[in-house]
Amino acid sequence: EDQSGKPILEASYLSAGFQLLPLFKKKLVFDTVRLFGLTVNLNKDTRESDLNLKFIIDAFKSDSTQSESNIDLRINSILIRRSSFRYDVLDAPLKQHVFDPHHISVENLNAKISMKAFNEDSINAQINRLSFDEKSGLAIQKLSMGFTANNEQAIMKDLQLRMPNTTFHMSNASIDYSEIDSMEQFYSKAPISMDIVSSRIGANDFAAFIPNFRKLTHPFEFTANVEGVLNDIKLTEAVLHHDDGLFFSGNMNVKNLLNRRELYLQGKVNRLTVSKEAMLTILDVQEVDREKLPIDIDKLGTAGFTGEVSGFPDKMVAYGRLNTEVGTVEMDILFGSKTNHRVENFVSGRISTGELDVGSLLKKDNPYGIVQFDLDIDANQPKGGYAYGEVNANVKRFDFHQYEYNDLLIQGFFKKDGFEGLVHVDDPNIYLHAEGVFDTKAGNQVFDFQAQVKNFRPDSLYLTTKYEEPEIAFIVNSNFTNTTSDDLQGRITIDSLSFKSSPGNFLIDRIELETQGTIFNRYMTLRSDLVEAELKGAYSFQTIAYHLKETLQGYLPALVSKGKKPSLDNETYFDLTVAIHNTDSVSRLLKLPFSISHDARLVASYNNRLDQLSAEAYFPVFQIGKNKFE
Numbered sequence: 001e002d003q004s005g006k007p008i009l010e011a012s013y014l015s016a017g018f019q020l021l022p023l024f025k026k027k028l029v030f031d032t033v034r035l036f037g038l039t040v041n042l043n044k045d046t047r048e049s050d051l052n053l054k055f056i057i058d059a060f061k062s063d064s065t066q067s068e069s070n071i072d073l074r075i076n077s078i079l080i081r082r083s084s085f086r087y088d089v090l091d092a093p094l095k096q097h098v099f100d101p102h103h104i105s106v107e108n109l110n111a112k113i114s115m116k117a118f119n120e121d122s123i124n125a126q127i128n129r130l131s132f133d134e135k136s137g138l139a140i141q142k143l144s145m146g147f148t149a150n151n152e153q154a155i156m157k158d159l160q161l162r163m164p165n166t167t168f169h170m171s172n173a174s175i176d177y178s179e180i181d182s183m184e185q186f187y188s189k190a191p192i193s194m195d196i197v198s199s200r201i202g203a204n205d206f207a208a209f210i211p212n213f214r215k216l217t218h219p220f221e222f223t224a225n226v227e228g229v230l231n232d233i234k235l236t237e238a239v240l241h242h243d244d245g246l247f248f249s250g251n252m253n254v255k256n257l258l259n260r261r262e263l264y265l266q267g268k269v270n271r272l273t274v275s276k277e278a279m280l281t282i283l284d285v286q287e288v289d290r291e292k293l294p295i296d297i298d299k300l301g302t303a304g305f306t307g308e309v310s311g312f313p314d315k316m317v318a319y320g321r322l323n324t325e326v327g328t329v330e331m332d333i334l335f336g337s338k339t340n341h342r343v344e345n346f347v348s349g350r351i352s353t354g355e356l357d358v359g360s361l362l363k364k365d366n367p368y369g370i371v372q373f374d375l376d377i378d379a380n381q382p383k384g385g386y387a388y389g390e391v392n393a394n395v396k397r398f399d400f401h402q403y404e405y406n407d408l409l410i411q412g413f414f415k416k417d418g419f420e421g422l423v424h425v426d427d428p429n430i431y432l433h434a435e436g437v438f439d440t441k442a443g444n445q446v447f448d449f450q451a452q453v454k455n456f457r458p459d460s461l462y463l464t465t466k467y468e469e470p471e472i473a474f475i476v477n478s479n480f481t482n483t484t485s486d487d488l489q490g491r492i493t494i495d496s497l498s499f500k501s502s503p504g505n506f507l508i509d510r511i512e513l514e515t516q517g518t519i520f521n522r523y524m525t526l527r528s529d530l531v532e533a534e535l536k537g538a539y540s541f542q543t544i545a546y547h548l549k550e551t552l553q554g555y556l557p558a559l560v561s562k563g564k565k566p567s568l569d570n571e572t573y574f575d576l577t578v579a580i581h582n583t584d585s586v587s588r589l590l591k592l593p594f595s596i597s598h599d600a601r602l603v604a605s606y607n608n609r610l611d612q613l614s615a616e617a618y619f620p621v622f623q624i625g626k627n628k629f630e
Contacts (some may be wrong), residue, residue, distance in 0.1 A: 002016040003055055028582075030075040038083035038109075045100075046091050075115040083109040085132075098136055099208040107134040122150040136208035139164055152178035165202025165219050171195045187230045191562055194226040212285045218243040231256055245275025245302065266310040269320065273304045284420030295361045301325030311336070327356035338380070345387075348378040355397065369399025386416035403429075417441035429460040436478075444481075447490075453478040464590060468502040486519050486540045499589060506585050519570055530581055537574030547572040547608040554611065573607040597621040 017031035044051050083104040091103035109132040116122040130143040145159035153176045153294040161168040177190040203216035224238040232255050240248040248271045256262040274282075279297055283290060290297060307320015333349030352374045358370040368475040373396060379389030395408035405427050413423010418439035425432040436449025454473035458464045474497040480490035511528040519540045526533040549562040580600040587595035593624040596619065604615040621630050 003052070006052075007039070007042065008037040008041055008053060010037075011035055011209075014038075028073045032077045032079065033075055034079045035083060036079075036081045038080060040083075040085045042086065043088040043090055045089075047089055071114065073118040075113075078111065078113040080109060080111040080113075085109060097208075098211055099134065099138060100136065103135075106132045107135075108133045112257040116422065122148070124148045134208065138208040139205070152176065161167045163202060165203040166200060166205045168201065169197045171197050188232070189229065191229055192233070194228070196222065196224045196226075198223045212287065215285050216281065220246075228253075230258060233257060242278060242281075244281050245273070246278040246281075247271065247273045247564075260313065263313055264311070265313075266308075266314070268308045269306055271304070271306060273302055276300060279303070296363060299326065299361050307331075314338070326358070326361050328354040329356070342383050343380045344383040345381040346379065349376070351375045353379070359399065367401045368385040369402065370397055370404070371395070371399065372397040383531045388415040389413070391421075403461045405430075417444075427605075429455065429457040431455050447478050447480040449476075451477050467589075469500075471498075471500040473498045486514050486542060492513065499586075501589055503587065504589055506589055530583055530586065532579045535574055537572050538570070539572045540568055540570050542566050543570055544567050544572055548606065548613070551606070551608060551611050551613050573609070574605070576602070576604040576606075578602040593625055595623045597623070606628055 013034065013036035015032075016036045017033075018029070042051060042053055057360075077182075079336070085104070089102040092100075094100065094103055111130045112128040113130075114126040114128065115124075117127065126146045127144050131140055133139050140161070140163060142160070142162040146157040148155050148157075153174060156173040157168040157171070159173065170368040173192075173194040175190055177186060180186050180189050183402075198630040199222050200219040201222050202219040203210075203213040207214040215346040219242075220532065221241040222239070225236045226233060227236070228234045232253070235254075237251040238248070238250055238252070240246070248269070249271045250267060252265065255264040255266075262334050276297060279300065280290075283293075283297070301324060304323045305320055307318065309316060309318045311317050311334075313336070315334065317334050319332040319397075322331075330352045331349065333347055333351065335345070335347040337344055338346060353372055355370045355372045357369070358371045359366060362368060374394045375390040377389065379391075381387040381399075390413050391410065393408075393410040395410070396406065398408055402552040405425065407426060409424040410421070412419055414421075418437065418441060420437045420439075422435040423432065424434075426589075431454045434449055434451035437446050438449060439446040452475050456472040458470055458472070459467060464470075475495040476492065477495075478490070478492040481487060482488040482491060491512065491514040493513075495509070497508040497511065499506055506527045512528075513524075513526050515522070515524045517523050520538050522535075522537065522539060524535045533599070543566050546562055546566055549560055552560045553562050578601065580596050580602075582598065583592075583596045598620040600617075600619040600622065601618045602615070604613070606613045619629070621628070623629070
């Protein structure tokens with residue numbers, strides 16, 4: 001019993017066969033030790049408290065400074081049947097269905113062990129059989145091995161582990177410490193070796209440690225050799241195979257294993273293949289919703305990878321080739337983390353593809369096809385933030401709406417809400433050069449860019465069939481900023497807008513839209529060869545439509561519904577002036593449903609506080625559809 005009166009050790013049957021004569025030769029020999037129905041209860045009040053067994057251990061400590069006698073211990077057979085073991089940290093919360101190191105409960109403990117020799121120079125033991133069940137679901141059906149050790153080496157032979165879905169076999173494991181003089185040398189001068197022969201590993205047997213492994217119902221086949229020293233250990237001839245279609249073969253070298261700052265990894269993947277079924281299994285274990293993925297896993301088929309990975313945990317280099325049924329990807333990248341700069345992840349290097357059939361990989365009815373590119377990237381992701389960095393992409397081929405674009409260039413700096421750089425397309429059916437800043441960050445949006453478009457033939461690009469051999473060209477300059485939808489400031493101009501088609505063509509020298517002011521005093525103008533307009537007053541884009549409907553509802557209640565009242569309650573009043581010139585040629589070529597044959601004018605004013613709306617329109621000649629009005 002412990003000091004609180006609770007039992008530490010109980011047994012329904014205990015016996016030992018002891019040989020007397022070997023004791024005179026300083027040998028302690030037991031023929032058989034039998035422990036049946038043994039129950040061991042260990043606990044501590046807190047993680048820092050002493051074990052309830054400590055007072056017994058202290059009682060057997062000797063105060064003598066004399067050297068201990070050299071007694072050999074030998075137990076021919078230790079039999080343990082129907083036993084249990086419990087360990088609890090009493091103030092620790094209890095976890096269910098997972099292994100809990102603070103609450104261990106072992107039942108059905110059975111063992112047969114032979115201690116052939118145990119003294120200060122050597123040990124020779126054989127575990128013929130060990131089995132138990134732990135409350136987390138961990139079940140060891142049989143563990144057996146032989147173990148010998150002396151002053152020079154330790155050897156473990158024929159380790160076999162059997163669990164419900166696992167058969168693991170290590171034929172040999174050894175460590176030679178004959179050349180070491182201190183513990184420091186143990187890590188660099190004590191060679192170790194392990195030979196793992198063909199074994200079947202049921203991952204669901206280890207679900208007590210990783211709960212999602214319960215979903216892996218088919219076992220893995222695994223074999224490998226381990227050799228080296230702890231600070232320079234090599235895994236060679238490693239082969240991993242799964243019935244779902246996962247196969248891996250390769251080698252790995254780990255240096256400075258016990259020093260994380262200097263830990264160095266070097267691995268070579270001779271062959272890695274992942275079938276569609278294996279990929280679905282991985283997604284299921286990771287609890288990924290397939291329906292939310294942008295790609296169709298069924299179309300990916302079997303993927304294969306060969307390559308190498310090397311470096312330190314915070315700075316790794318990887319290069320290799322990925323082959324899939326939709327195409328190939330080659331990479332040569334550096335990735336890791338920069339803890340001194342609060343960068344959680346970074347990646348830089350090049351990714352190149354063959355002709356990737358992206359269209360077949362995405363969900364059906366998408367407009368994409370083959371994509372081929374070379375991508376140079378240098379990106380960082382700060383801790384708790386979003387990625388940013390530089391990108392330089394040469395898109396050799398990009399299929400969109402069954403048209404093949406070639407040699408697209410994208411260069412610049414990207415971040416979560418924006419891009420600063422250039423996009424260049426030089427195709428027989430479109431020339432595009434756009435350069436500037438596109439920042440969509442809420443509260444500070446910026447659209448400051450220039451773009452030139454020419455030789456744009458939308459019918460040849462399969463974007464429209466409405467027009468006959470159209471060709472479009474224009475130049476755009478934009479300088480807009482806004483902090484809210486009601487704080488739009490700046491100007492956009494479209495110069496030399498030309499439209500050519502078989503029936504004819506038109507040219508608009510300049511279109512300019514400018515806005516300035518606030519909701520209390522706003523001014524907007526539109527100037528072009530066709531339309532000139534001016535809107536000035538006090539209005540919000542959030543409320544102007546609601547206020548107009550509110551006024552019109554008083555005159556046309558059956559036709560107009562004002563809808564939900566916006567949260568912003570501001571005054572709306574404005575003066576609008578619009579002048580429209582002849583649009584016949586533009587309307588005809590663009591196949592618009594209306595046209596204006598003579599100069600027209602519209603003048604309007606509105607005040608929601610006074611509930612007043614006035615408008616005056618002058619349209620001398622106009623046409624809607626086939627109907628002409630004068």
